[in-house]
Amino acid sequence: xxxxxxxxxxxPCGLDCRKCLASSSGEIRELSVRIRELLGSFDRYAERFSAxxxxxxxxxxxxxxxxxxxxxxxxxxxxxxxxxxxxxVPACTRDKEVDFCFQCSEFPCDRVTFDPxxxxxxxxxxxxxxxxxxxxxxxETRDLPRYR
Ligand code: SF4
Ligand code: SF4
Numbered sequence: 001x002x003x004x005x006x007x008x009x010x011x012p013c014g015l016d017c018r019k020c021l022a023s024s025s026g027e028i029r030e031l032s033v034r035i036r037e038l039l040g041s042f043d044r045y046a047e048r049f050s051a052x053x054x055x056x057x058x059x060x061x062x063x064x065x066x067x068x069x070x071x072x073x074x075x076x077x078x079x080x081x082x083x084x085x086x087x088x089v090p091a092c093t094r095d096k097e098v099d100f101c102f103q104c105s106e107f108p109c110d111r112v113t114f115d116p117x118x119x120x121x122x123x124x125x126x127x128x129x130x131x132x133x134x135x136x137x138x139x140e141t142r143d144l145p146r147y148r
Contacts, residue, residue, distance in 0.1 A: 006138045011077030012093035012100050013112075014125030019146035022074040022083050032069035039063075086113050100134065102126035 009018045021028045046059035074083055077090055088111055089101065096104045101122065107130075108123050129137045 001135070001138060003134060006134055007078060007099060008076070010100070010134070010138065011082065011089070012098075013077070013087070013089045013122050014100060014102075014129060015077075015121075016141070016146055017074070017076035017078075020074065021069055021146075022072050024073045024075055026072065028069055029072040032066050032072075036063075036066050036070050039066075084114075084118075088113060100126060100129060102130040 009016050011017050017023050018026045019028070020026055023029060043059065043063065046056040050056035050059070074080070082090060092111060093099065093101060093104070096106075098104045101107045101109075107126060112119060112122060114122055125137075128140075132140070
């Protein structure tokens with residue numbers, strides 16, 4: 001995959017929007033829609049099954065969560081604003097005229113408002129992209145889950 005196409009996946013912070021559970025074009029949404037279709041009217045069955053398999057008592061909560069995932073509607077970081085509250089990275093990278101934070105002379109800056117885990121991940125992703133390049137980084141991480 002070429003650089004321009006990779007930009008449709010990787011946000012300026014380095015996270016892969018297509019792997020995000022909020023993404024309207026991601027696999028999590030796509031598979032959730034499919035599971036919801038396959039389960040059809042399972043509600044009635046879940047109630048009956050719960051008499052001998054107690055785990056099915058949690059089916060209504062599972063169905064609600066599945067509907068939430070199936071309704072994911074974020075167009076991705078480069079297509080709008082991230083759902084992460086108060087993230088400055090999209091606007092800041094635009095101002096700095098870079099595609100990713102590692103391309104900015106101030107990286108790693110103290111402006112980001114990430115929690116400590118995400119900040120660590122942001123530094124790690126961008127340092128790695130700086131080391132091996134965006135295309136190689138995308139290949140290296142393409143089969144890894146987003147949430148790790
Ligand atoms: S912009 Fe943020 S919330 Fe939207 S898909 Fe990308 S990472 Fe997920
Ligand atoms: S100042 Fe910080 S947040 Fe803004 S582009 Fe540079 S590294 Fe990213």
